[in-house]
Amino acid sequence: xxxxxxxxxxxxxxxLLGLLALVQGYPIVFAAYISxxxxxxxxxxxxxxxxxxxxxxLADNPSYWTAMTNxxxxxxxxxxxxxxxxxxLALLLHRPVPGQNAFRAVVLMPMFITPxxxxxxxxxxxxxxxxIIPVALRSIGVEIDWFGPxxxxxxxILIDVWQWTPLMTLFLLAGLEALPTEPFEAARVDGASGFQxxxxxxxxxxxxxxxxxxxxxxxxxxRIFEYVYAITRGGPGERTETILFHIYRVGxxxxxxxxxxxxxxxxxxxxxxxxxxxxxxxxxxxAWA
Amino acid sequence: MCCRIGHLLxxxxxxxxxxxxxxxxxxxxxxxxxxxxxxxxxxVVRKLLPDFEKENPGIKVDxxxxxxxxxxxxxxxxxxxxxxxxxxxxxxxxxxxxxxxxNFLEPLDDRIRGxxxxxxxxxxxxxREIGVVGGKVYGIPFYNYAVGLIxxxxxxxxxxxxxxxxxxxGKPLAPPTTLEDYLRVAxxxxxxxxxxxxxxxxQPQRGYKVxxxxxxxxxxxxxxxxxxxxNVIIDRPEAVRALELxxxxxxxxxxxxxxxxxxxxxxxxxxxGEAATMMSYNWMLPTLNNPQGPAGALAGKFALYxxxxxxxxxxxxxxxxxxxxPNKDASWRFISxxxxxxxxxxxxxxxxxxxxxxxxxxxxxxQKGFGQAYYETVLKILEDAEPLARGPxxxxxxxxxxxxxxxxxxxxxxxxxxxxxxxxxxxxxxxK
Numbered sequence: 202x203x204x205x206x207x208x209x210x211x212x213x214x215x216x217l218l219g220l221l222a223l224v225q226g227y228p229i230v231f232a233a234y235i236s237x238x239x240x241x242x243x244x245x246x247x248x249x250x251x252x253x254x255x256x257x258x259l260a261d262n263p264s265y266w267t268a269m270t271n272x273x274x275x276x277x278x279x280x281x282x283x284x285x286x287x288x289x290l291a292l293l294l295h296r297p298v299p300g301q302n303a304f305r306a307v308v309l310m311p312m313f314i315t316p317x318x319x320x321x322x323x324x325x326x327x328x329x330x331x332x333i334i335p336v337a338l339r340s341i342g343v344e345i346d347w348f349g350p351x352x353x354x355x356x357x358i359l360i361d362v363w364q365w366t367p368l369m370t371l372f373l374l375a376g377l378e379a380l381p382t383e384p385f386e387a388a389r390v391d392g393a394s395g396f397q398x399x400x401x402x403x404x405x406x407x408x409x410x411x412x413x414x415x416x417x418x419x420x421x422x423x424r425i426f427e428y429v430y431a432i433t434r435g436g437p438g439e440r441t442e443t444i445l446f447h448i449y450r451v452g453x454x455x456x457x458x459x460x461x462x463x464x465x466x467x468x469x470x471x472x473x474x475x476x477x478x479x480x481x482x483x484x485x486x487x488a489w490a
Numbered sequence: 491m492c493c494r495i496g497h498l499l500x501x502x503x504x505x506x507x508x509x510x511x512x513x514x515x516x517x518x519x520x521x522x523x524x525x526x527x528x529x530x531x532x533x534v535v536r537k538l539l540p541d542f543e544k545e546n547p548g549i550k551v552d553x554x555x556x557x558x559x560x561x562x563x564x565x566x567x568x569x570x571x572x573x574x575x576x577x578x579x580x581x582x583x584x585x586x587x588x589x590x591x592x593n594f595l596e597p598l599d600d601r602i603r604g605x606x607x608x609x610x611x612x613x614x615x616x617x618r619e620i621g622v623v624g625g626k627v628y629g630i631p632f633y634n635y636a637v638g639l640i641x642x643x644x645x646x647x648x649x650x651x652x653x654x655x656x657x658x659x660g661k662p663l664a665p666p667t668t669l670e671d672y673l674r675v676a677x678x679x680x681x682x683x684x685x686x687x688x689x690x691x692x693q694p695q696r697g698y699k700v701x702x703x704x705x706x707x708x709x710x711x712x713x714x715x716x717x718x719x720x721n722v723i724i725d726r727p728e729a730v731r732a733l734e735l736x737x738x739x740x741x742x743x744x745x746x747x748x749x750x751x752x753x754x755x756x757x758x759x760x761x762x763g764e765a766a767t768m769m770s771y772n773w774m775l776p777t778l779n780n781p782q783g784p785a786g787a788l789a790g791k792f793a794l795y796x797x798x799x800x801x802x803x804x805x806x807x808x809x810x811x812x813x814x815x816p817n818k819d820a821s822w823r824f825i826s827x828x829x830x831x832x833x834x835x836x837x838x839x840x841x842x843x844x845x846x847x848x849x850x851x852x853x854x855x856x857q858k859g860f861g862q863a864y865y866e867t868v869l870k871i872l873e874d875a876e877p878l879a880r881g882p883x884x885x886x887x888x889x890x891x892x893x894x895x896x897x898x899x900x901x902x903x904x905x906x907x908x909x910x911x912x913x914x915x916x917x918x919x920x921x922k
Contacts, residue, residue: 242566243592243882329747330759346747350900353750436696437749438897453563455886 232462240459255463265464267439268447269471271354275443276422279361283418284411286362287369292399294370295377305374312367320431323360350437357428357441365421369414376410377403412483416476423472444468520820521550522577525565527807528555530777531633534842535828541836542827549820558582569594574814577821580807581629583620583877584884589810590623591882596811597626601822609831612846614872620880621808629808630829631845636875637706637803638772638867639672641665643793645679645687645766654682665767665795669710669735672767672798676743679766689743691756691765696896697889699752701878702803703769704895707732710799715879715891715916722922724891725906725913733898733905740899749900760792761785769797771805772868773843776860794867796874804875806845844868883919890915 239251259265294305311319326332327347338345347356380403388398404411426445429435435442435450444464452461526532532555539551554576556564562585568575569592581589589595602610610618613631621629645651646663655663655678666672676689693699708714708724711732717723745751745759757774759765761784775794778785785792796802809825811818827833834846839858844850850869856862879887891912898908 242570243588245570324750328755330745330764331755335747344746346749348750349747350749350902433750434696436893436896437900438696438902439893440900440902450889454889456566 232465235459236462236466238459240457240462242456242458251459255460256467258460259463259467264439264442264447265444268442268444269468271440271442272423272425272444273471275354275358275361275425276419278355278358279365279422280415280418282358282362283366283369284415286366287373287414288411290366290370291373291377292403294374308370309367311364312371314364316364316427317431319360319364320428323356323363323428324432327356348433348437350440353433353437353441357425357432360428361422361425365418369418372410372414372417373407376407376414380406408483412479416479419475419479420472423468519548519550520817521552522817522820522824523552523554523575524578524580524824525561525568525576526553526555526580527558527561531807531842534837534840537840538828538833538836542824545827546823549823551824565589569812569814571814573816574812576812577815577817578824579810579812580632581810583804583806583808584879584888586620586629586808587623587880587884588882590628594813595628596813596815596818597628598630598811598822599627601826602627605826605830607831608826609848612831612848614845614847614850614869616804616875617806617845617872620804620806620877621810629810630825632807632809632829633843634845634868634872635771635773635805635807635843636868636871637702637769637797637805638775638871639665639767639795639797640760640770640775640778641767641793641795642687642760642763642765642788642791644791651679651682654678665793666798667796667800669707669732669798673735673739673743676739676767680743687763688745688759688765689767690739691751691759691768692740692744692748693751693753693756693769694740694744694748694896694899695750695752697892698878699892700895700899701888701892702805704733704736705803705878706769706797706799706801707736709801709803709876710797711735714876715887720920722913722916722920724916725909729909730906733895733909737899737905749896757784761788763788771843772871775864776841779860794864796867796871800874802871802875804872804877806877845872881920886919887916890919 236255237250237252238248239255240248290308294301294308298304314322326334329335329346335345335347346352384402384406385398388402393401424445425443426449429441429443429446433441435446445468448461448464448468451457451464526535532553536553539553543550561582565576565579565581565585568579569589581595602608610627614634617631617634621627621631646665652663655661655675658678659674663675663678666675672690679687679689693703705715708729711728713723713726713728713732715722715724723729740748745764748755753770756765756768756770757778760768760770761778763785772794775792777783778792779789781789783789809829811821811825815821828837829846831846831848834844834849835852835855838844838846838849838855841859844855844865847869849855850865853862856865859865878884879891881887894903894908894912894915897903898905902908903911
């Protein structure tokens with residue numbers, strides 16, 4: 202490639218870079234700017250530099266820590282369950298069975314419903330007086346307070362699992378279908394059991410797909426908002442206050458955008474750390490394999 | 491040739507300019523965009539719009555209705571714009587002081603004085619006062635959502651229940667007027683019906699809802715959020731007592747596992763005949779008593795009373811004109827037309843929630859609306875009512891108190907601890 206080609210290549214990149222700077226760069230820089238200012242929408246004439254005060258304020262803001270902890274529990278619980286269930290479903294759907302495509306279509310369906318509608322559906326499905334689920338459970342003598350203080354966050358996890366396990370299944374199924382067939386045939390010839398094949402062949406071969414699927418689901422799960430909004434509004438107490446809901450509350454109900462921006466940056470930091478850790482784990486395991 | 495045509499064109503242009511200039515005071519047609527909430531009271535306003543447009547030919551009205559949660563940021567975005575998106579807005583009572591403090595609203599005193607027969611004093615006092623900030627009027631009352639006690643009158647009139655209650659407590663069964671009464675009556679219905687009918691469909695959902703319901707209990711116990719001097723008194727013993735009674739009610743007489751219930755669930759339980767009472771907006775009564783409404787066969791069996799203790803939580807929407815609105819005269823024309831005595835009467839007859847005393851005392855309204863007893867009770871409720879919180883930080887105060895209350899009902903904290911925490915946070919918000 203000559204120098205002129207390279208120069209041309211760089212110039213061709215300019216429109217895209219310009220666009221990125223406009224739609225991503227500017228908002229991020231502006232958010233950073235207001236996170237260092239006392240920036241309230243209802244008092245724009247009193248914006249003033251406060252340095253790190255808003256970040257320091259988060260340290261002794263118990264609601265912020267509760268929301269962050271709740272979010273981490275939610276993400277950990279939901280993604281783990283989705284991975285296990287999704288893997289099981291993918292393995293089942295991978296076998297040739299009659300009506301395979303119909304099964305796949307049905308399994309994928311929850312994914313296509315908008316999350317706010319899913320939230321509203323479950324708000325009533327799990328309602329003690331009106332919902333079908335508590336009624337069915339009561340007929341076998343089980344009484345569960347789904348949105349009580351102990352279970353509320355777990356119930357939200359289950360709703361997320363209901364909606365997003367299909368996505369996990371889809372990823373893993375695609376991964377399974379792309380695997381080479383020879384190692385499996387060889388293993389079977391050598392007399393490996395089904396479990397041995399799963400443990401020593403399928404899972405190691407599937408690892409990159411699993412990582413990608415977990416990563417995508419994890420990033421998505423951090424954005425948990427609709428179920429909280431539609432069902433619990435963060436209650437009982439602060440048991441289901443998630444970080445995005447808290448940021449929404451501070452930013453768009455109290456209009457303290459500077460403080461909300463500071464929270465958003467700490468959230469981005471937490472996510473970044475988790476992503477790096479996840480990649481590190483994968484690298485190490487690849488080195489072993 | 492070309493010059494002749496040029497002259498002709500100039501002549502035509504001059505002529506048409508002259509003709510247009512001569513048109514007597516023809517204003518350019520104005521379109522008012524109004525942000526409103528997607529609720530029945532907005533539908534009532536929609537029904538009246540053709541009359542307004544007929545009486546004011548130069549003004550067209552375009553209503554932008556949306557769910558409650560979308561409104562606050564849209565209104566704020568409109569305030570921020572160089573030219574307002576909305577010519578007229580409606581303001582929920584917790585926002586009023588905040589919007590005035592932000593210098594977003596147009597004072598209306600001069601405009602009110604400009605209409606001699608407007609009779610601003612006719613708006614019922616507590617509702618009117620919400621729109622007055624620092625001695626100036628910024629909001630004109632639109633409709634109220636004060637809380638009342640809605641009961642199943644047929645249960646209270648049922649001879650079997652009456653007899654059992656008389657026997658048990660030695661006094662007649664009647665809609666409760668004190669907190670202790672309310673608790674006892676609610677527990678009685680639950681026990682007597684064998685758990686089929688709960689005593690009260692409560693709304694302990696975190697945030698606005700639980701505070702809106704519980705503050706009626708607080709008033710009845712003689713407490714408040716702030717005292718006259720603005721000191722936070724929500725951690726006083728009477729408040730603790732009010733919260734303890736409220737929690738006892740939740741545990742002993744409300745539908746089980748209803749900790750996240752809000753307005754919808756309580757209404758459903760009431761409409762389905764599963765609850766004997768609920769504290770809700772006074773205008774839920776006509777909805778429940780409507781044979782085509784949610785209650786079906788139970789319609790007609792509901793009645794409205796003042797909440798126990800008599801002092802109610804007041805909610806109200808007000809009309810206001812943003813400072814950056816381009817056609818303020820037309821905006822005011824619309825607001826003053828709709829809130830005039832004449833149109834208030836029409837609006838209330840069509841089912842709108844009243845705010846003018848004259849409409850609530852009008853026999854024609856009684857007859858064409860929901861009956862004398864209803865409007866008289868609503869007037870009594872409105873005359874002794876107070877909003878959840880005032881001041882520029884009202885929204886945040888409501889949220890933090892509502893969080894602590896919900897935690898106490900959930901059993902996460904004792905009533906005393908929750909109120910102590912709530913008071914501390916409110917003091918911090920108010921900078922005390």
